[in-house]
Amino acid sequence: xxxxxxxxxxxxxxxxxxxxxxxxxxxxxxxxxxxxxxxxxxxxxxxxxxxxxxxxxxxxxxxxxxxxxxxxxxxxxxxxxxxxxxxxxxxxxxxxxxxxxxxxxxxxxxxxxxxxxxxxxxxxxxxxxxxxxxxxxxxxxxxxxxxxxxxxxxxxxxxxxxxxxxxxxxxxx
Ligand SMILES: [Cu+2]
Numbered sequence: 001x002x003x004x005x006x007x008x009x010x011x012x013x014x015x016x017x018x019x020x021x022x023x024x025x026x027x028x029x030x031x032x033x034x035x036x037x038x039x040x041x042x043x044x045x046x047x048x049x050x051x052x053x054x055x056x057x058x059x060x061x062x063x064x065x066x067x068x069x070x071x072x073x074x075x076x077x078x079x080x081x082x083x084x085x086x087x088x089x090x091x092x093x094x095x096x097x098x099x100x101x102x103x104x105x106x107x108x109x110x111x112x113x114x115x116x117x118x119x120x121x122x123x124x125x126x127x128x129x130x131x132x133x134x135x136x137x138x139x140x141x142x143x144x145x146x147x148x149x150x151x152x153x154x155x156x157x158x159x160x161x162x163x164x165x166x167x168x169x170x171x172x173x
Contacts, residue, residue, distance in 0.1 A: 062123040062149045063163030065092035071171050077101045079168065081116075082109035086157045091168035097147050101170055105138035112136045114166065115155035122163050124148030130170075144172040 059068050071094040080089045083106040095101060103116060111133045118130040128150045129142040144150065150170045153159070157166035 057147070060123065060149050062151050062169045064167055065149075065169040065171070079103050079170075080106050081154070081166075082106045082114050086114075086154070086166045088152075088154075088166065088168035092171070093168070094171040094173060095144060097172050098143070098145055099172070100141050100143050102139055102141040103133070108138070110136045110138045111140065114157065116140070117153055117155050117161070119151035119153060119161050119163075119167075121151075121161045122149075123151035123169055128152075144170060147172050 061067070065071060070092040072090045072092065073095070074090055074093055077093065077095050077099050079091075079093055079101065081087070081103055083089075088103075093101065103111075105111070105114070112135060115132070115134040116130065117132050118128040119125070127146055127148070129144050130150060130152050131142070133140050134155070148171075150172065151163065152168060152170075153161050153163070154166035158164060161167075163169075
């Protein structure tokens with residue numbers, strides 16, 4: 001009687017779902033229905049992508065960018081340097097983590113005229129991606145993978161690394 005019941009059930013299932021054939025092949029008369037639940041249950045679960053979040057880190061004032069509102073975004077994340085005013089423009093740039101930032105000399109100016117140095121006194125001191133650049137090139141690009149406040153200065157026009165004169169900060173968010 002049991003076997004009969006199972007066979008009948010199998011004929012009904014075969015046209016709809018090939019998977020059920022395996023469950024029917026088993027000798028036990030009770031596994032047939034059990035197999036069906038297992039098959040439908042398999043696709044659920046995982047999740048896991050949620051989390052992190054949490055409170056944003058407190059703003060850090062780093063001279064010359066002492067207010068969050070000092071920071072701006074820039075097309076192509078490019079900072080122009082030099083000029084008659086001896087500046088970095090924008091001097092307070094905010095970018096997303098992972099962004100590339102390019103320093104570009106104004107006019108024909110190069111890093112030999114405005115040697116670029118990462119700050120050793122201001123902002124995030126560990127892992128500043130800015131490398132000392134003093135050669136005769138006019139553009140240099142650095143990648144900023146980690147959130148922080150990465151400060152820099154011109155060795156000729158802000159040599160005390162106070163953030164006054166020719167200096168800036170990149171806020172990586
Ligand atoms: Cu300079």
